[in-house]
Amino acid sequence: MRLVAMLRLVAMLRLVAMLRLVAMLRLDAMLRLVARLRLVLLATGYCFLRLVLLATGYFCLRLIPFPLSTSLLIYIHRLVFFYLLIALPNDWLFLNQRLVDLLLLR
Known part of the structure; x- marks a missing residue:
C-alpha cells in the first residue's frame, strides 16, 4: 500500500515538473511540442485518445488566424x-521519458 502511494506521489511530482517546463515554453515551441506529442501518442498505440488529440489540435490551429492576444493563445x-x-x-514512466526526450530535442 505504501509503495502504491509513493508511486502516485512520484507521478504527481513529475507531472508538476512537466507542467512547469511547459509553462516556460514559447508559443511556437509549444505548438511544435503539441504536434510531436500527438505523433508520439498516435505511434505508441493510444488509440482511445486519437479523436481527442486530433480535435484539440484542430481547435488550436483554427484559433491562430483570429485576432486573439498572444497571452490568450x-x-x-x-x-x-x-x-x-x-x-x-x-503509464507514467514511459510517457514521462518520451516527454523529456521531446523537450530536450526541441
Missing part, C-alpha cells in the same frame, strides 16, 4: 497540455 495551449497530461493512462 498561450493560456489555451497550456489548458490543452494540462488536459492531455491528465487524460493520459497511468
Whole structure:
C-alpha cells in the first residue's frame, strides 16, 4: 500500500515538473511540442485518445488566424497540455521519458 502511494506521489511530482517546463515554453515551441506529442501518442498505440488529440489540435490551429492576444493563445495551449497530461493512462514512466526526450530535442 505504501509503495502504491509513493508511486502516485512520484507521478504527481513529475507531472508538476512537466507542467512547469511547459509553462516556460514559447508559443511556437509549444505548438511544435503539441504536434510531436500527438505523433508520439498516435505511434505508441493510444488509440482511445486519437479523436481527442486530433480535435484539440484542430481547435488550436483554427484559433491562430483570429485576432486573439498572444497571452490568450498561450493560456489555451497550456489548458490543452494540462488536459492531455491528465487524460493520459497511468503509464507514467514511459510517457514521462518520451516527454523529456521531446523537450530536450526541441
